[in-house]
Amino acid sequence: MLAEARRKKEEAIREHEHREALRENHRIQIAREEASKTIQHIVLGSAMVSFGAGASIQHVVPGANSCRIGISNLPLDATREEIEGLFTQQGVGSGMFCVLGLAKSPDERHLEADVVIEKEKGELIALGFQEIEFRDETLLFEVSDNDRPDGMTASTTRRSDVLTLSLRAPFESMLVSYPSEARALEKARQLNRGMCGGRRVRVEPNRYSAGDPYFGETAVRITGLPLNCPLVTVARFAGAGLIKTLKSVDYDVQDALELLRIHINSVPGGKLTKYEIISGESIDGNFIVKAHLGTWEHAKEVYNHFDGIRLPYTGGTFLKMHLPDPIHYTLSIPLPQYQAQKRVWDSLTEAKSNSEACCIRINLQDQVFIRILGENKKAVGALKVRVETLAAGEKVFVWHPSFASTSGEAFMSSLSTRAHAVYARADSRLRAFRLYGEPAALDLARTLIRTEVERLSAREATALLKQECVGFFVRRGLKILQRTLGEENVTLDISSSPCQITVRGGAIAHNTLERIIADLDPTTPTGIACPVCCDEVSHPVQLNCGHTYCTGCIRHFLTTAGETKLFPLSCMGEEGKCGVLIAIPTIQRYLAPPQLQRLLDVAFNCYLEQHPQELKYCTTPDCRQIYRTTTTPAIVDCPSCFSHICSCCSADGHEGMSCEESRVYNDTAEQERLNDLWAQANNVKTCPSCNIRIEKTEGCNHIACRCGAHICWKCQPVAVFDRDQIYPHLNEVHGGAFEV
Known part of the structure; x- marks a missing residue:
């Protein structure tokens, strides 16, 4: 009996140890998975940052290197996981994009999603996704710059000169027959946009051979297959063996791309400033080209020319095209804020009222609407950032916990009276104030806040x-x-x-x-x-x-x-x-989500402070965008102010020049010094009358400048004489008009 009891006790101990070992192994596995987990977060309005354990920075995609994809026409019950799946299925890593959120469309019949993704991947994916079927809904995709979400919004009057064109690569089409029409319809839904022969293909019910006993309504049409795709591959993909090959679309891709460039240039107003082949053949069987045409109007003319026509050099296929609508920028602010800043807004409006580059318009209602319009992209961008900064107010990072209480609200309300119509808002999450008003009033408000903090701190x-x-x-x-x-x-x-x-x-x-x-x-x-x-x-x-x-x-x-x-x-x-x-x-x-957002914001700001040579702020005053520096010259286009910045030297973009050449080119004093050195080495002197440089290779030391001055080449510095004095001077001072 004792032996049996001892045996059972030992078995119980072993079983307990086994369960504990399993539990510990499970804990270790979960710990490893959680330790490797990352999240994506938008900081500074537009930078996409991937955070790892400890809120460490794993990857940063500045706003200039990313774009936003707006997805509309989603079903009302679509989930974030399904949206993420659209991108991960295209081979985009989870750390390379961020789903900002889902919201109902204005008609409340669908959902809309906002996604931030690396620019190159985003543009290719959005074009390949156009008209994709998602749970019996046709999704729509719109790509835009990744600007700060609290800034001005773009609407339909902005000009863009870039026309994106997609050429269908050479392909084959085949018909596959099934026992019944119902089976064919089921297979079309199941196989559409599936992969066959390395291509994503389109599968649809056959509507072109009515009455054919084998390849009529009981067949599906597969298009987009690579040329010479083996029948066995198609049969395996379609799950059926009765296949009919249709006429293929075949042409020379490189010749077509060159002929397309020539064709665009031949369109009235279609003068290309840049022609980019963005990608080779994609899994969708497309080649993507960007045509830069100087103005939106010229791009629209080219769009209209190609719309609806079959091109003989692409096998008689149509082009798929995308031209962004021209836009202007709008922003709304509360009426009390506008009233506190009225003089500043008025002065800004007056300063731009006669400008041809850009202008600002203000519409007074309960919410004040501010619009910026213009032709000059850089001028509009600089004004846009100025307006956004003015609308954002001034942050005062002076805080006391009591400001979040009822007594703090009373103090905040008193600022408007004591600081001459300052509009103030307390942000307990950021532990800061936002102040709006004229400069003198803001100075007084800051003083009052600091005085109050000192008074409270003394207690x-x-x-x-x-x-x-x-x-x-x-x-x-x-x-x-x-x-x-x-x-x-x-x-x-x-x-x-x-x-x-x-x-x-x-x-x-x-x-x-x-x-x-x-x-x-x-x-x-x-x-x-x-x-x-x-x-x-x-x-x-x-x-x-x-x-x-x-x-x-x-x-x-x-x-x-x-x-x-x-x-x-x-x-x-x-x-x-x-x-x-x-x-x-x-x-x-x-x-909680607001606490997590605040923590990640602070973590990234600390990272920026510790990596000043890796990530820098845009050079436009007040612009919050950042960009990644490089060791070789590359142009960064700021999505907020539209500035062109060299990521190597942080000066204005200088395509075609090295950083040193650009520095010298823009440094007037250095240009003058180098010109003087060149002049000394090449026997070149400057006319004292008109400052034109003159080079003397041989001959008389009397130089007659085209401005009418008579110059003695031997004098240091060169001297100007009257016509009847120049030769007497040369003979008396220099021993003659020619070199001895």
């Missing part, structure tokens, strides 16, 4: 906490103080060393804090100690590294990480020596 008291006391304040003490003094008047900082707690409210608040600390009965933890509070863990949560925290401590650590700016975020276990980065899913579990 603060801070206590340094012993390590064994931190757990009490995380679990209970913080809530007790917040109930007594007000939530906005108590701050616990567990990231500092030692941890500290701050209360506001003068002597009463200070005495309350001291009394609570004095009444504490510190005890040594007997179980697992939390790395934050060093107390016995309550409501435990285990990180991927194996260290266990109090739920309250890890939540507080993550919510205050944006203030400490110590990135990447890592485990504090083993007295801070663990260092394993906190996985993104863990951060997401304990932060």
Whole structure:
């Protein structure tokens, strides 16, 4: 009996150990998966950043290198995962795009999605996606620049001179017969846009051979097959063996691309400024070309010319074309904001009222609408950024927690009266103010805010906490103080060393804090100690590294990480020596979406500060776009202000010149110095009368400039004489008019 009991006990122990081993292996597997997980986030309005564990920066796609794809006509029950699947199925990695959101269309009958993606991939995918079928709906795709979402929106009057053309590569078509029409319809739905012979093909019911006993209504038509596609490949793809080959579309692609260029140039108004072959043959069997035509009007003429005509040099096929509508920019602001900034808006409007390059128009309603129109893209871009900056107001990063309370709202309202009609808004998420008004009024408002912060800070008291006391304040003490003094008047900082707690409210608040600390009965933890509070863990949560925290401590650590700016975020276990980065899913579990957004914004700003030579801000004043620097000259087109920037030297774009050549070309003093050196080396001098450079190769030292001046070539510097004085001067001073 004892032996049997011992055996059962040992089996139970082994079974328990086995279950624990399985549980630990599962935990390790989950930990590895979570540690490798990344999320995409839009920062600075348009830069797409991929964040890894600890909010570390994995990949940055500046706004200038990305685009937005608007997807419309989605079913109302479409999910984010389905939208992401449209892109991952095209081979786009999950870190290369970001689904910003889904929203109902204006008619509320469909959903619309907004996606940010790397520009080159986005343009190719959007063109290949046009008219794609998605759950019995035909999706529509629109590509646009990735500008800041809080900036001016584009509408239908902007000019673009780029016409995108898609040529269908040579292809074959075949008919495949099935036993019944119902089977053919089912196969058409199932196989459409499937891959066959390395191409994505179109499969549709056959409507062209009515009455044919084999290849009539019971057949499907497959188009887009590569030339000479084996019948066995088609049979395997279609699941049927009765196949009929139709006439193929065959032509020389390189000849066609060159003939298309010549054809475009022959269209009235179709003078090409640039002709780009963007991609070779895609899996959809398309070649994509971009034709730059100087103006939107010229591009439209070419579009109209090719619309609906079959081209003999492309096998009699049509071109698929895309021409963006010309647009203007609009923005709306609250009426109180406009009233506070009225003089500034008026001066900006007056300054641009007679400009041919661009103009600004303001429509007064409850929401004030501001529009920018113009022909000159650079002028419009600079004005657009100026308007966006003015509309965004001035951020004042001076804050006190009480500003989020009722008393803080009263102080904010008083600013309008005390600072001469300043319009102010408090942003507790950013811990900052936004001020709108004239410069003098803004100066006064800033002074009033700082004075108020100093007054409130004078009523603060801070206590340094012993390590064994931190757990009490995380679990209970913080809530007790917040109930007594007000939530906005108590701050616990567990990231500092030692941890500290701050209360506001003068002597009463200070005495309350001291009394609570004095009444504490510190005890040594007997179980697992939390790395934050060093107390016995309550409501435990285990990180991927194996260290266990109090739920309250890890939540507080993550919510205050944006203030400490110590990135990447890592485990504090083993007295801070663990260092394993906190996985993104863990951060997401304990932060609300606004808190997570704030944390990632701060993490990226810290990254920018630490990588000033890798990522830089656009050179236009007030523009928030960034670009990636390069070691060789390349032109970056800013999507916000339309500036052309050299990513190597950060000067204006200089296509066809090196950075040094551009620097010299734009440096007047350096140009003059180099010209002088060249002149000295090549016997060239400058006429004192008209400043024209003159080169003397041989002959008399009397030089008659075309401006009428008579110059002595021997004098240093050259001198000008009257006609009847020049030869006497040469004879007396230089011994004659010629070199001896």
